[in-house]
Amino acid sequence: MASDRAGGSSQGDPLALRLLDGVTRMSNVCGTVLILALMVLIGADVLGRNLFGAPISGVPELVSLSIVVIVFLQAPFALKAEKLTRSDALAGILNRRRPGVARALDTVFDLIGIGVMAAILYATWPLFARAFERGDFVGAIGDFTAPTWPVKAVILLGSSILILQFLARIVRRYWIPAS
Secondary structure (H helix, E strand, O other): OHHHOOOOOOOOOOHHHHHHHHHHHHHHHHHHHHHHHHHHHHHHHHHHHHHHOOOOOOHHHHHHHHHHHHHHHHHHHHHHOOOOOOOOHHHHHHHHHOHHHHHHHHHHHHHHHHHHHHHHHHHHHHHHHHHHHHOOEEEEOOOEEEEOHHHHHHHHHHHHHHHHHHHHHHHHHHOOOOO
């Protein structure tokens, strides 16, 4: 909601929240750069495949890994900018008629988000550790291989940033006055 100032200026926010927002923006930028790199890679693969009969090895694997990375890099910014998919019809009515109830429901939404991201963190950590220790990869030896642990590391990072952004929404909602 607009009262959360989630997408707006954070000039009056404490340093910790401003730093979190900076990390969130950088994460989003990295996701955007990865999208652009994938577009170039896919274009080059299509050209190589059609013009020279020589596709670039590993493009399907890189695309499938990158989609997960992009989601976890950009989801925190989507939450911060209030662009995370959800139905706002009831929230809009409640915000006009019963702002206290709307704030409470937004807080419940944030707490559920924290719970979901914590579950993802809890489930991903052993997968990350195992992939790192064993050197898990996708692809075919002799053709193309890519390690899977960096993807799992980004899932851990993105989930952590999302948890912090959910917490920041609660802090901004109750303890930092709207400017």
